[in-house]
Amino acid sequence: MRRSARFANHSSKLPLNLIGLLVVAVTFVAHAQPIATGLSGSGGEVTDGAKQADRPAWRGTSVNYSHNLGVMTLAPGAEPFYTPTWSQRLGLMPEWHFGDLITLRGRFFLSQEFTESDSTRYRNEVELSDVWLDTVWSGFTEKNSRIHLGADLRVTLPTSKVSQAQTRILTLGPGVNVSRRFDVLSGLTLIYSTRFTWRANRYATRQNEGPKSCGDTRALECADFILNSGVRNVQFDVLHGPVVSFAPHPKVDVSASFLMQRGWLPALAAVPAELAGSTELAAGTGVATRDLMIFSLSVSYQAFKAVGFSFGAWTFSNQLGEDGRYQFPLFNRNTTLYLDATFDLEGAVSSFRKEKS
Amino acid sequence: MTRRPSLRVAVSFAALVAISCAEQQAPINRVQPDALDKAFFVGKDYQAASDDPEFYSQATVVDVGYGAGQDGLFTSSYAQPLSRVKWTVTEDLLIARLAYERIQGSDGKGVGKATNDGIVVAAYAIKSHFDIKREYNPQTGEQTNVIVENTVDRPWYQRQYIRVDWSKNLSTDNYEFDTLSQLGVYGGITYEPLAYTVQTPGDADAPHVDTASGYLDVTNKAFARPQLVDLSSLGGGVMPACYFDADFSGGGAPNTQCSPVELTIRQAFRKVEDTDYEPADWDGDRFKAFGAFTTDRSGYAREYGMTDTQWHRFINRYNIWKRSHFYADANAKTGAVGCFNPTTTPAGANPHRDVNKDGTEDECAAVGRGSRCDTFSQKCTLPFRDRELQPVVWYHSDGSNPDFFEPTRDAAHEWDVALRRRARGTRTWLCLKTEGRTRPTSPGTPASCRTRRPSVAAAGLAARSMA
Structure with a gap:
């Protein structure tokens, strides 16, 4: 994605990063929702303890491959400057189950933009995401109301450029989700999830100002980084919102989510003594938070036991657009379309054994 | 020894807190x-x-x-x-x-x-x-x-x-x-x-x-621009002075x-700070007595144009007094006694008149003790006996030739002594004049006219090195 030089500073890799954010959101949803497609492998509602015990500890481990397309790529005349964005992404998503209650889950993504990138040093550079390590408690279901409560603790390690630019050491994020499943066709699940994330940064400000170091990380912090030209790092944030997952058929799942994030900023640095006389410096704006909204919609199809596909769109907005208007939170210039293929390792091994036998 | 789990949790939590405090960097x-x-x-x-x-x-x-x-x-x-x-x-x-x-x-x-x-x-x-x-x-x-x-x-x-x-x-x-x-x-x-x-x-x-x-x-x-010499009278043009020796028509080489x-x-x-300075018109008679550099100020009178009576030659001098005018509140410099204004000075009257000959000008009787009218500031002066000296400092700064410091300090000291003596004498004489006395006959000098000797640190001229 490359805009004219004049607007280079104002441009951002929105579609590409939106794609990243979408995966984050999908992952978030996948974590929060009960197992509906059989693909996610995430710690969700335990429905059949005996069956789970028969499965390997690494069940749910998968590899994800996707192509992502900024929606504006399909509409060259929609904006004054045409900024196509097309990228591919490989996700490594191992899991290890300690019995039925506790799961250790990792996420790591490699991404590469085919179009001209604003964030890489050379064309087609491969960028890394942060490493996510989730310790998931599958939770329990209250028998009368059938309301399920789950929780997890997420630790991220700063392997992405954007996190390193923010002098990140690690993040700690406990999350809880409440869900209720209804027996509609193959299942309708309503979820509300909340996560608090404490970001341990070495410095209160990032090491550069611009969004240039935020490539395709498909991580939540990337969206924050892109859309805010301020240089303060968010100190902690709360992300919450509803998720709906509907399975009209055992192999089909339709999910939608609307998540809201509020990040709290550290205090501004003290004014140098030689500038203490500035009246404008003394008058702050009082803006100490940063808000973000994320919307996603996806359709998944479990074609085979080992392979499933997802097609979806997701977008985010958190401030006025470049035309001075509020961005429509469900669809805007940041919207990204994606097509995912997920290879489930357990399913693949199972199919291989069956074929061999 | 077995470590208790709570201790591990506490240590871990402390470590976590330690790494989570983001250091504030100086702003760019x-x-x-x-x-x-x-x-x-x-x-x-x-x-x-x-x-x-x-x-x-x-x-x-x-x-x-x-x-x-x-x-x-x-x-x-x-x-x-x-x-x-x-x-x-x-x-x-x-x-x-x-x-x-x-x-x-x-x-x-x-x-x-x-x-x-x-x-x-x-x-x-x-x-x-x-x-x-x-x-x-x-x-x-x-x-x-x-x-x-x-x-x-x-x-x-x-x-x-x-x-x-x-x-x-x-x-x-x-x-x-x-x-x-x-x-x-x-x-x-x-x-x-x-x-x-x-x-x-x-x-x-x-x-x-x-x-x-x-x-x-x-x-x-x-x-x-380099100095030029005009050689047109010799058939030449205007040429740089550096081209010619000094003995040739204004040349300056080498x-x-x-x-x-x-x-x-x-x-x-x-x-500009209000130093409460009292200006003095250094007219011809005074100039004859004590020559000084002056700054001239001219005045214009309607119907007359420029007039001599409004031509003032103000002496350029150091202000050796901390205050020169009387104020009810000396620190705030408020409550001055006005003079030489339409209220105090009738048309044609002399603002310096002293009809009762008590040594205090009549318009400044409220101050007394020999106060006079400063017609330029239109305020009554502080009697000399009540004035305090302030030092006048000449700085010998970095880069100045150190050879000049000693003689400058010596000269300053001599001027300091002379000025302090004159200031003390002026205060005493004017006080005696106000008290109706003509000469200070010790021990007959009234106590009110005895002044403290100004301390060296607080008064007079001084040369200080800034080095």
Whole structure:
């Protein structure tokens, strides 16, 4: 994605990063929702303890491959400057189950933009995401109301450029989700999830100002980084919102989510003594938070036991657009379309054994 | 020994807290040097003249390179006028205007605290009006830790800071108030377009800004064109003086240089503070007794034009008194006793009249003890016996020849002794005069006229080394 030089500073890799954010959101949803497609492998509602015990500890481990397309790529005349964005992404998503209650889950993504990138040093550079390590408690279901409560603790390690630019050491994020499943066709699940994330940064400000170091990380912090030209790092944030997952058929799942994030900023640095006389410096704006909204919609199809596909769109907005208007939170210039293929390792091994036998 | 789990949790939590405290970095300061607060020049209200401070303004030629053929450059003290100015800030210019009438009583320009319309004595280009503020996200208002010069959020006349190009006084034909103009007139000197202000930090000539004490100086470099000689009478043209030996029709070789002569001129501004000085008109009789440099002020009378009675020659002298006028509240300098005004001085009356011959002028009887009317300040003076001396300090600064310090200090000491004796004597004599006595006959000197000997530290002249 490359805009004219004049607007280079104002441009951002929105579609590409939106794609990243979408995966984050999908992952978030996948974590929060009960197992509906059989693909996610995430710690969700335990429905059949005996069956789970028969499965390997690494069940749910998968590899994800996707192509992502900024929606504006399909509409060259929609904006004054045409900024196509097309990228591919490989996700490594191992899991290890300690019995039925506790799961250790990792996420790591490699991404590469085919179009001209604003964030890489050379064309087609491969960028890394942060490493996510989730310790998931599958939770329990209250028998009368059938309301399920789950929780997890997420630790991220700063392997992405954007996190390193923010002098990140690690993040700690406990999350809880409440869900209720209804027996509609193959299942309708309503979820509300909340996560608090404490970001341990070495410095209160990032090491550069611009969004240039935020490539395709498909991580939540990337969206924050892109859309805010301020240089303060968010100190902690709360992300919450509803998720709906509907399975009209055992192999089909339709999910939608609307998540809201509020990040709290550290205090501004003290004014140098030689500038203490500035009246404008003394008058702050009082803006100490940063808000973000994320919307996603996806359709998944479990074609085979080992392979499933997802097609979806997701977008985010958190401030006025470049035309001075509020961005429509469900669809805007940041919207990204994606097509995912997920290879489930357990399913693949199972199919291989069956074929061999 | 078995560690308890709670201890591990506590240690882990402490470690977590330790690494989670983000260190605050100093903000990125993109404000360039020489940003000057407009309030320094025109007070807090940038538009109103009523709070505009007054400044003393003077340029001093502090250095001339060897090889200048123009003698005037070395005797340039005549071209270093001191003036009292108020500033006007426009979009493009910082203009200094006289804070008084050039001819008293003429047109009223520059008179009064609420006006700022005096004669223009200097004008400097303003390079930028700006605010100093944090950079911010224009879409959310979120501020960053980057401090910048903002030139867009407010109109120029509301922005707090300016950056001035001090290198040239754009009022180039100001022959009464501008040093270079005067040098051009009296010394016949012309200048190169090249001129700049020394701004390198650490340079002795870098700008000095002390807003707390109200002082600012900048040092400029100007370049005088090489001296020329006119050989047209000999059939030649105008030629550089450096081409010819000194014995040939104004030639200056080999010492006169063929390159422009570099002038270093320090332009200094200091806020006018009320020092309660009592001016003295050094008329002809006084001048005969004690010659002194004076600053002339002329006056204009309607129907008469310029008159001798309003021509004053004020002596240039040090102010050795802490206060010279009487105030009910001495610290606040309020509650002065007025004189020489329509209320106290009947038409045609002498403001210095002392009808009862008690040594105190009648208009200052409320002060008593020999108080007189200062007709220029229109306030009654503080009796000499009540005045306190203040030191007058000459600084021997870095870079001065150390050989001069000892003799300067000795000379200062001699003047100090003489002045302190005279000040003490004046106080005593005037006191005796007020008490009806003609001579101090110890022990007959009234106790009220006995003055303490001024301490060395507190009074008189002193030479101090700044080194």
